[in-house]
Amino acid sequence: MNLSKSLLILAAFIFTISCDTNNTNDEIATPDSYEFTRSGQSTVSFSGQTTRIKMATELSVAMTDFDNSTEELLLEMYRNETANGGDANPYSDADLNAAIKSVKSKVAASTDFFSTNTATSVELKNQFETWISAQINEVFPNQNVEAQPGIAGQIADGTSTRYVSAKGFEYNQMLAKGLIGALMADQILNNYVSVSVLDAGNNVEENTAKVTLDGKAYTNMEHKWDEAYGYLFGVSQNKAKPLATIGEDDDFLNEYVGKVNSDPDFEGIAQEIFDAYALGRAAIVENDYDLRDEQATILRNRISTVLAVRAVYYLESGINALQETPTNYGAAFHDLSEAYGFMFSLQFSRVPNTDDSYLTKAEIDGFLAALEEGNGLWDVQVETLQNISTSIASKFNFTIEEAAN
Amino acid sequence: MKRYLFLFLSVSLLVSSCTETNPSGPDPDDFDRKAILENWAENIIIPALTDFSQKTESLKTAGNNFAENPSQQALEALRDEWKTGYLAWQQVSMFETPKTMEIRFRNNLNIYPVDTAKVKENIGQGEYNLNLPSQIDQQGFPALDYLLYGLAESDSEILAFYNSGENSSDYRNYVVDLVTRIDSLTDIVLNDWNSSYRHEFVNNSxxxxxxxxxxxxxxxxxxxxxxxxxxxxxxxxxxxxxxxxxxxxxxxxxxxxxxxxxxxxxxxxxxxxxxxxxxxxxxxxxxxxxxxxxxxxxxxxxxxxxxxxxxxxxxxxxxxxxxxxxxxxxxxxxxxxxxxxxxxxxxxxxxxxxxxxxxxxxxxxxxxxx
Incomplete structure (x- = not known):
């Protein structure tokens, strides 16, 4: 055995040992901050996601602005264009009016799920317009009517007033919670952390050689990953270290990652999600694409879990309200409208290492139809809700009890 | 046989776990819970509600008197009844029943702060449905607090709203509607206790x-x-x-x-x-x-x-x-x-x-x- 060979063996031996200790210079550490630079310049960019979250926020709030909202205004907020396709300025924030992006263009628009399924994409995009129009044409005229089975109007939920459809649904809740799946989760899980998007075109070659986009400090692959990050942390107060205010920064995915994280049964899930984003981004910088894709599987599982936990949570809350004496319809309708939105969102969830959502669109359509049947939430049976809750939880690694509290 | 064995095992497990958590203390089941319910219903809740309903009745009368003749004297009399009623309310607010939940008793009588802009909107329109959930902060004791004390700095300016102001008759009507509603909601709750709920409450022991x-x-x-x-x-x-x-x-x-x-x-x-x-x-x-x-x-x-x-x-x-x-x-x-x-x-x-x-x-x- 010559010297160089023995050195090689020795080196291999040391490497093995140090691997076991799980802490070597060879491994990519998980950054504790989502900050990445090249030649002193930040390479992180997700302003488009920040813009869309803000647009969705204005739309969601305007859904119950009885004094100022019209169907035209709400549809313009959703499309950021006029009915004729012209430039619209529906937002109170001038920066949003100046933007050419829109919420609608990214609803049900992921590469993996919809690039060859435009019929479904169009159907889902239009679903939000249906809710918007129904809010204006069905609920708004009955602003000062007491809701009854078959009659839209207002109903008390404690000291809050809820405005519901003839079947007891709050369209504003369905829209807001539906966007969490159709916009945020779909873009993250089925688009920006997907191999099909990250590795598209020359992305791998360019990223490996660190060829940045024209006039930008980042490679295309880095940017795609950042866009996935932006749909969760795009309006966080501290965008590099966003966990201190998780749950408080928007009314969409950020809020509900925060809510699930504050349930002791799921404590730490926000950190796991952040770490997967940060390590995945570091892996892209280091050209470690396997490590990147491992982080994508974590994001897909955890973010899908957040949607499912909230769907079950609101179903269980709704069941409890329906079982109160006297029946607490107002609370039940509010909870079940949120549950509806989260169930709708679950069709955009993603089982890691597969092409599938955790529940199929057909399964989810079945659940939603069960809620809408007859007089809708006015006469939905507790048993129906329990069965749905059980079906959802059974696809995930948590129990109804863990999600319900 | 297997089933009996299982039953026996679970019973013995149940017994042993009971004694473990409560080694020597008395059993809550031995206490006469019905006596508590009777005392609450007979000696506290129904008498307090009866007293409150008498005061809401007086409040209603004072409100009507004030609306008929909005004088300084009538204003002061109404304020007195309002205060008396508001204090009596503190004795009954805590007692929820299916009926109080159904009619949202507490929310209709005492949600504050009052939404003064909407109170004025109601009065200006002369048309409103106080039964709507969105109207809870435009009625009850807090709305009267505003209408009797908060419309202006001085009593003469307040009285002007009811005597010579633009919507003075709507202001008077609104006061009458508020005191009437407080009284009728209270009657619903008291009648429910007196007619059927007392029995149901005491026997659900x-x-x-x-x-x-x-x-x-x-x-x-x-x-x-x-x-x-x-x-x-x-x-x-x-x-x-x-x-x-x-x-x-x-x-x-x-x-x-x-x-x-x-x-x-x-x-x-x-x-x-x-x-x-x-x-x-x-x-x-x-x-x-x-x-x-x-x-x-x-x-x-x-x-x-x-x-x-x-x-x-x-x-x-x-x-x-x-x-x-x-x-x-x-x-x-x-x-x-x-x-x-x-x-x-x-x-x-x-x-x-x-x-x-x-x-x-x-x-x-x-x-x-x-």
């Missing part, structure tokens, strides 16, 4: 989540925590918002009664705990002697005694407060915060220690706020 005691105790603690501790003290003192909110004081426009209203409510909750008969020195069966029966000790002291001491500590602390909490919050808010802290200690003694001893589960959670 088991110890499950839907038993009268479990439900009433939950409603009682909810009231103490949300309406008394938070509503009357914590929210105006800024405990939840970071900055004081003087406009959220109960009775903000009359200004000088907020402490009285608070103390009345505090006394009512303590009296209920001790089973003290309405408007009397006699006491009967209630949570205090239920705890005594169970010999509930915390840190070496009798829990009943600790809870009563804490009620007293809260009252003592509150004695130093200005009669107007608006002034108190604006001049020395730390005294408000100290009062809140004393009140909070009893949330722990009652919601944690008492409920554990009585084997009652909390049936409400903080709303998730979305």
């Amino acid at each position: 088991g110890n499950g989540a839907n038993s009268s005691i479990d439900m009433m105790v939950n409603d009682y603690i909810f009231y103490y925590e949300k309406n008394l501790r938070a509503g009357k003290i914590g929210i105006p003192a800024g405990v939840f918002s970071g900055t004081p909110l003087p406009q959220n004081v109960e009775g903000v426009y009359s200004r000088e009664f907020s402490k009285e209203l608070f103390l009345e409510s505090l006394t009512a909750t303590q009296n209920f705990f001790n089973g003290k008969h309405f408007n009397s020195e006699t006491t009967g069966s209630s949570l205090s002697n239920y705890l005594d029966f169970l010999n509930t000790i915390k840190n070496g002291t009798d829990l009943t005694q600790l809870i009563n001491q804490q009620f007293e500590a809260s009252r003592t602390k509150a004695q130093n407060l200005n009669s107007s909490f608006v002034d108190q919050v604006e001049t020395n808010n730390s005294l408000m915060l100290q009062t809140y802290d004393e009140l909070q200690k009893n949330v722990i003694l009652m919601k944690v220690d008492m409920l554990q001893a009585l084997n009652i589960n909390v049936d409400y959670v903080d709303a998730d706020g979305d």
Whole structure:
């Protein structure tokens, strides 16, 4: 055995040992901050996601602005264009009016799920317009009517007033919670952390050689990953270290990652999600694409879990309200409208290492139809809700009890 | 045979686990819970509601008199009845029944702060449905507080709204509608107790989540925590918002009664705990002697005694407060915060220690706020 060979063996031996200790210079550490630079310049960019979250926020709030909202205004907020396709300025924030992006263009628009399924994409995009129009044409005229089975109007939920459809649904809740799946989760899980998007075109070659986009400090692959990050942390107060205010920064995915994280049964899930984003981004910088894709599987599982936990949570809350004496319809309708939105969102969830959502669109359509049947939430049976809750939880690694509290 | 064996095993397991958790103490099942329910219904709740309904009747009369002739004298008479009624309300606000839930009794009588812009909108339109959930902050005692004290600085200016102002007849009608509604909602609740609910309440004397005691105790603690501790003290003192909110004081426009209203409510909750008969020195069966029966000790002291001491500590602390909490919050808010802290200690003694001893589960959670 010559010297160089023995050195090689020795080196291999040391490497093995140090691997076991799980802490070597060879491994990519998980950054504790989502900050990445090249030649002193930040390479992180997700302003488009920040813009869309803000647009969705204005739309969601305007859904119950009885004094100022019209169907035209709400549809313009959703499309950021006029009915004729012209430039619209529906937002109170001038920066949003100046933007050419829109919420609608990214609803049900992921590469993996919809690039060859435009019929479904169009159907889902239009679903939000249906809710918007129904809010204006069905609920708004009955602003000062007491809701009854078959009659839209207002109903008390404690000291809050809820405005519901003839079947007891709050369209504003369905829209807001539906966007969490159709916009945020779909873009993250089925688009920006997907191999099909990250590795598209020359992305791998360019990223490996660190060829940045024209006039930008980042490679295309880095940017795609950042866009996935932006749909969760795009309006966080501290965008590099966003966990201190998780749950408080928007009314969409950020809020509900925060809510699930504050349930002791799921404590730490926000950190796991952040770490997967940060390590995945570091892996892209280091050209470690396997490590990147491992982080994508974590994001897909955890973010899908957040949607499912909230769907079950609101179903269980709704069941409890329906079982109160006297029946607490107002609370039940509010909870079940949120549950509806989260169930709708679950069709955009993603089982890691597969092409599938955790529940199929057909399964989810079945659940939603069960809620809408007859007089809708006015006469939905507790048993129906329990069965749905059980079906959802059974696809995930948590129990109804863990999600319900 | 297998099935019997299994049954035997589970029974013996059940028995052994019972004795383990409660080695020598008395069994809650041996206590006469029905006696508590009878005392609450017969000697506290129904008499307090009867008294309140007489006062809402007088309030209604005074409101009608004022509307017929809005004089200084009629205004003062109406203010007196309003204050009397508002104090009597503090004795009954905590008692929830299926009927009070159905008609949203507390929310219709005492949601504050009142939405003054919407009150004026209602009056301006002359058309409104006070039964709508969105109207809860435009009616009840807080709306009257605004209409009788808050429309202007001086009494003559206030009276002008009812005598010569643009919508003076609508103003008068609105006062009549408010006092009428307070009275009729109260009648609905009292009639329900007198006709059927008393029997149902007293006979539902088991110890499950839907038993009268479990439900009433939950409603009682909810009231103490949300309406008394938070509503009357914590929210105006800024405990939840970071900055004081003087406009959220109960009775903000009359200004000088907020402490009285608070103390009345505090006394009512303590009296209920001790089973003290309405408007009397006699006491009967209630949570205090239920705890005594169970010999509930915390840190070496009798829990009943600790809870009563804490009620007293809260009252003592509150004695130093200005009669107007608006002034108190604006001049020395730390005294408000100290009062809140004393009140909070009893949330722990009652919601944690008492409920554990009585084997009652909390049936409400903080709303998730979305």
